[in-house]
Amino acid sequence: MSLNIQVTRTQHPKEKPDPNHLGFGDFFTDHMFVMNYTEGQGWHDPRIIPYAPISLEPAAMVFHYAQEMFEGMKAYKAPDGRVLLFRPDKNIARANNSNDRLCIPQIPEEDMLQAIKAIVAEDKDWIPEGKATSLYIRPFIIATDAHLGVRPSRTYQFYVILSPVGAYYKEGLNPVKIYVEDEYVRAVKGGMGHVKTGGNYAASIKAQMIAAERGYTQVLWLDGVHRRYIEEVGTMNVFFVIDDEVVTPALNGSILPGVTRDSAICMLKSWGIKVSERQIAIDELFEAAKEGRLREAFGTGTAAVISPIGELNWEGNIAPINGGAIGEISQKLYDNLTGIQLGLIPDTFGWTVEI
Incomplete structure (x- = not known):
């Protein structure tokens, strides 16, 4: 281990929330990991300290030019007491890909993994053990130079915070209704x-609010050039079961390469199910629904794992999917992915990492 992490433990431990009423992203553990970057010195001063507000200059560049990245992953408590991470190498590689695009200094992969393991180990008593619960892990980096002017910052802070969570959507594993955004x-x-950066999500809020006003849980985004080809759901990659084939949009530079997306593809192929990564036009999808060939649809993501889709609305045209019920493939993926994550079934893919 290359990081010499200093630990300062809280003198005021928090009361842990009711595991049956966690919601998502509302509670935070006792500690956080912090590490600084200074140009010419590199990443330095790794430490675990009590969870507390961050003090920054009003001119800190993150506020004005949005130079920041974040990741999302989870820790799980297995029945035998082991604490497991799920494919952290994929999240760490994606974090550094985000750093590269945002001109943020990369963090050595082994150092980021060590930091994540250390903070999770420190607050492992916060990992909930109720149904559909886990400890959400949020690593992020912010630009901290006090400077008004567009350039890469010369100083940064890397944080990891933890949040005990329940189901991401209030529907849980019940199918959600999706509004197709074409404006x-x-x-x-x-x-x-x-890449994982806040600006992508800020850009999605307006459409998300409109969809919610119309009674829809999430937005399905179309490509920004033709407004025709499906890209992803607001917080998830998306899959469609058409006839006997599972189809998902190909990664084209504007779609996030989801870790759960990749895991679902690997798992489906291991079962002998045909999976195609390609362009999917929205009119093609609705035609398949009209002909009764659209059997299932589901989203994939760290937060929700698998989220079945029960209805699509595109320009007022409604496409009900599988009678509004979860489909066989969606259910099997959810059972097997969460089974591996929770240590309930053998991990034949080698995806879990024990802390």
């Missing part, structure tokens, strides 16, 4: 769509 654009090729 606003989330991202385009050459932009930031393939």
Whole structure:
């Protein structure tokens, strides 16, 4: 281990929340990991300290030019007491890909993994053990130079905070209703769509609010050039079961390369199910629904794992999917992915990492 992490433990431990009423992202553990970057010195001063507000200059560049990245992953408590991470190498590689696009100094992969393991080990008593619960892990980096002017910052702070969570959507594993957005654009090729940065999500809020007002849980984004090709759901990659084939949009530079997306593809192929990564036009999808060939649809993501889709609305055209019920493939993926994550079934893929 290359990081010499200093630990300062809280003198005022918090009361842990009711595991049956966690929601998502509302509670935070006793500690956080922090590490600084200074140009010419590199990453330094790794430490675990009590969770507390961050003090920054009002001119800190993160506030004005949005130079920041974040990741999302989870820790799970297995029945035998082991604490497991799920494919952290994929999240760490994606974090450094985001850093590269945002001109943020990369963190050695082994150092980031060590930091994540250390903070999770420190607050492992916060990992909930109720149904559909886990400890959400949020690593992020912010630009901290006090400077008004567009350039890369020369100083940064890297944090890891933890949050005990329940189901991401209030529907849980019940199918959600999705509104197809054809006015606003989330991202385009050459932009930031393939990285984890707050600007992508800020750009999605307006459409998300409109969808919610119309009774829909999430937005399905179309490409920003033709407004025709499906890209992703607001917080998830998306899959469709058409006839006997599972289809998902190909990664094209404006779609986030999801870790759960990749895991689902690997798992489906291991079962002998045909999976195609390609362009999918929204009119093609609705035609398949009209002909009764759209059997299932589901989103994939760290937060929700698998989220079945029960209805699509595109320009007032409604496409009910599988009678509004979860489909066989969606259910099997959820059971197997969460089974591996929770240590309930053998991990034949070698995806879990024990802390």
